[in-house]
Amino acid sequence: MENVVVGIDIGTSSVKAIAVNRQGEVVKVGKKELKIFHDQPGYSEQDPNDWVAAAKSCLKQINDYCQREKYVIKGISFTGQMHSLVLLGKNFEPLRKAILWNDTRSSKQCEQIREELGKYVLSNPVLEGFTLTKLLWVKENEPAIWDKAHVFMLPKDFVRYRLTGKVHMEYSDASSTLLLNPKTNDWSRKTGDIFGMKDLYPALVASTDRVGTLSDSIAEELGLSNKIEVFAGGGDNACGAVGAGVMNEDATLCSIGTSGVVLSCEAQEDKTMYHNIHMFKHAKKQMSYAMGVTLAAGDSLSWLQRTIFPDLSFPEIVDLASRSEPGSNGLLFAPYLSGERTPHGDASIRGSFIGLSGMHTQADIARAVLEGITYSLYDSISYLRQTGKSITEIISIGGGAQSQFWLQLQADIFNSTIKSLRNAEGPSMGAAMIAAYGLGWFNSLDECVQQFIEYGETYRPDEERHERYQQFYDVYRDIYQRTKGMTTRLLELARHSKIQS
Known part of the structure; x- marks a missing residue:
């Protein structure tokens, strides 16, 4: 039996998962397409439950293969589209569709933030893609939903919650919200308070932190072990960088x-x-x-x-x-x-x-x-x-x-x-590498790169x-x-x- 880790990428057009062995070889790929909703000009939304269903489908594809070919899944980590807003109620179910990173409806909210704080907030420009602008849009345009809001999450963190039962957001994704203070590595509640943000902030963890194991119900549903260790992972660009x-x-x-x-x-x-x-x-x-x-x-x-x-x-x-x-x-x-x-x-x-x-x-x-x-x-x-x-x-x-x-x-x-x-497997490889490092297969991510990454041709200008x-x-x-x-x-x-x- 050979051990593998799985990296799951919650993309915009699809969810992709790869199983990788200790030598950095991809032994199986699972993929499931996603639907995007464009109900009005500038709107771009997805159903967060579709991400979960797709991630389960990819995991099942991989696990079925692993069981046949004598591989054992030891660890899982995640990556995915950044900025996209998932707003959850007290029962931790989505209150509405997710507002995606490429949704441009929040121009008015951007202007409000710029007027109050300037063009740059917490080391980042104020742009429609970022999560704070989407939160303010919901607050101003969907007050009934806002009143029910209990916590906000980003895509891969929501999927990880649904597979583990643990609510966290990791730093690389949190830094893309306009709400993380890069100096303190904590939420800037001062910024949120200026715009009437409630205490919607999830606990913060590092990308390589172990955040739990698969829940008993998910493990039983997918035929997996409830001892598979789960690591926080990172935003798609951070994991893309690791994977490269x-x-x-x-x-x-x-x-x-x-x-x-x-x-x-x-x-x-x-x-x-x-x-x-x-x-x-x-x-x-x-x-x-x-x-x-x-x-x-x-x-x-x-x-x-x-x-x-x-x-x-x-x-x-x-x-x-x-x-x-x-x-x-x-x-x-x-x-x-x-x-x-x-x-x-x-x-x-x-x-x-x-x-x-x-x-x-x-x-x-x-x-x-x-x-x-x-x-x-x-x-x-x-x-x-x-x-x-x-x-x-x-x-x-x-x-x-x-x-x-x-x-x-x-x-x-x-x-x-x-x-x-x-x-080139992209962000999903970076997520798999985070799981491999988290399991102790390597002493550092840099050491993991030396084993997992092989460069191809070089092109000179x-x-x-x-x-x-x-x-x-x-x-x-x-x-x-x-x-x-x-x-x-x-x-x-x-x-x-x-x-x-």
């Missing part, structure tokens, strides 16, 4: 999923960045990370496939893009399909093609979208470099790491060496191509200011048209 071995000062990660992330480790835990760079706790103790976010990174590619190339797969679209030239023959794409986080912090800005003419081909359009996504991530890298961070090597994971062409594109635009992972991309990027940076006013007017016209109809 990005855990030391200035180590940098680029992750392209639905959203896109540039993350660079930072030893100073209460440092305030600017240009809407976030500062969150890492899953590794005494380490934080500075992070920039592109809201519609892979989502822009999904839009391109859905609306323009429905008969092509993602690899075929990327291959098509490779047939165009750097700069897409003078075509630029701004990936602001869902607004933008870094550097603009604008929920109302929208995407655009600039320079489109009758001469442009499908290959130019495809390449412009890939370049636009990468330019947006380059925004974050540029601002991080301005703070003095040395970014000369970047680990790339996610959809952008599935293509040699896109990896080289990142190297050329970022002007940085890009390294891929030989087996071409100086001539970087200079060419830099010229197009300089034009790209003008798009936001020149289209912001037009976008605002268009949104107002669209809303007015819907009201009239």
Whole structure:
């Protein structure tokens, strides 16, 4: 019998779980798709009970395999989408659907917080994605639900509660709420009190803390042992960094999923960045990370496939893009399909093609979208470099790491060496590593990295191509200011048209 650990990732589009042995080999993957509700423009919600059902399904898939193949699950840890609000009543059942990280309804609440406390609160910019703004929206718009609220949680912490019966939130996720004081490592009740927050705060734990075992009822339902140890885990970006071995000062990660992330480790835990760079706790103790976010990174590619190339797969679209030239023959794409986080912090800005003419081909359009996504991530890298961070090597994971062409594109635009992972499992691997460390298989997370992580190919920037991309990027940076006013007017016209109809 061989021991394994399980990492469970509560994503936005699906729940994924992986079983990993002591050598870092993935022996089984379980996955279950999720439904997202968009009941109004700007709304993005999920049923928290769907996460639990999906996590159980993934665990059952893994356990059935493990029993057949003689593996034993010894530990479980969690990761998942950050910021998303789960509001629970006294019986610890959800009072409403979860308001997700990419929900933009709380612009008014953001303005209230900025007027009271400024543009940055507890080392982070005030943006619609963060949990405090969602709590205030519920307080102001759903008072009957607010009156019943007993505790708030984030997605992976809620699923962990349902599997263990223990209520906690860990630091890496808590630091993304606008309510954690990075200096004291405790809730900033002072901040909450300013806005009439009740005492909704769960107990705080570290990512690597053991928080219990599977409850008897869950163990019986899934055919698992009630002695399986459960560890807190971390937010998806923190665990993505662990799973990529990005855990030391200035180590940098680029992750392209639905959203896109540039993350660079930072030893100073209460440092305030600017240009809407976030500062969150890492899953590794005494380490934080500075992070920039592109809201519609892979989502822009999904839009391109859905609306323009429905008969092509993602690899075929990327291959098509490779047939165009750097700069897409003078075509630029701004990936602001869902607004933008870094550097603009604008929920109302929208995407655009600039320079489109009758001469442009499908290959130019495809390449412009890939370049636009990468330019947006380059925004974050540029601002991080301005703070003095040395970014000369970047680990790339996610959809952008599935293509040699896109990896080289990142190297050329970022002007940085890009390294891929030989087996990239993303945040779920980081969660599994936390469980492996928690069980005592390794003396440190860094030691676990040495065993679990194997790097793939390295891509080096071409100086001539970087200079060419830099010229197009300089034009790209003008798009936001020149289209912001037009976008605002268009949104107002669209809303007015819907009201009239």
